[in-house]
Amino acid sequence: MLTITFRWKLSQLPERTVKKHCKMCxxxxxxxxxxxxxxxxxxxxxxxxxxxxxxxNHTWNKKLAIYKTFSEHVVEVDDQKEEFLILSTIAISSLAEQGIKIIHIVLDDAVGKHRIDKVLANQIEDWSRSQIIKKIEKGMIQLNDQIIKPSARLSKGECISIFID
Structure with missing residues (x-):
């Protein structure tokens, strides 16, 4: 039985919040x-x-910058200075074609709150979040070799196992 292991570091960007008067509320x-x-x-x-x-759910548009329409003075704006860590996406269908039956994902680091169903839905190309939830409930996706709820939080050092049928 062929297996493959991915190593991930999960990070959470700090949310930018502003307290201000909401005209609608x-x-x-x-x-x-x-x-x-x-x-x-x-x-x-x-x-x-x-x-x-x-x-x-009321919106407010914060003005970031004003530019002139001519392009001789184009200035690139870095509005996001955070460093994004790109996790490897998983294509289940191509791994299944290669004969891989088990995928292990080891979490080297996990900063912030991360639900297993949300993280996997963002990183697995072939499965929707509802499909992932069904597979978690059936035990085809486990955390530390245990059946868990789809809302389970991920922590540093844990191992996600995905069994491909």
Whole structure:
């Protein structure tokens, strides 16, 4: 039975939040950065906005920069200075074609809160989150050789086992 092992380091970017008055809620709310950026052209200016949302899903556009429409003075803006750690994506179908039956994922580091179903849904190309949840409930995806709930949190040193049928 062929197995393959991946080593991951999970990190969590700090959420950018701003406390400000929400016109729709009528009170001071905490707005969280959605990491979505929007550009709007108005005359000779181009505006860049960061879209924030409050707890009630109301949006606020924070103005990040204003540019002129001519391109001789183009300046690249680093609005995200965090270092992103790219995890290896897993293509289950190609691994199954190679005869691999078990995938082990060892967590060398896990900073922040990470649910197993969300992490795997982001990193496995062939399976949706609902498919992953069903496989966790059937025991085809285990954490430290134990059957767990889909909402289980991941920690440093743990091992995820995925059994391919």
């Amino acid at each position: 009528g009170s001071i709310s905490v707005f969280t950065d959605t990491t979505v950026r929007r550009h709007n052209a108005n005359g000779k200016n181009i505006y860049q906005y960061a879209i924030y949302k409050c707890e009630n």
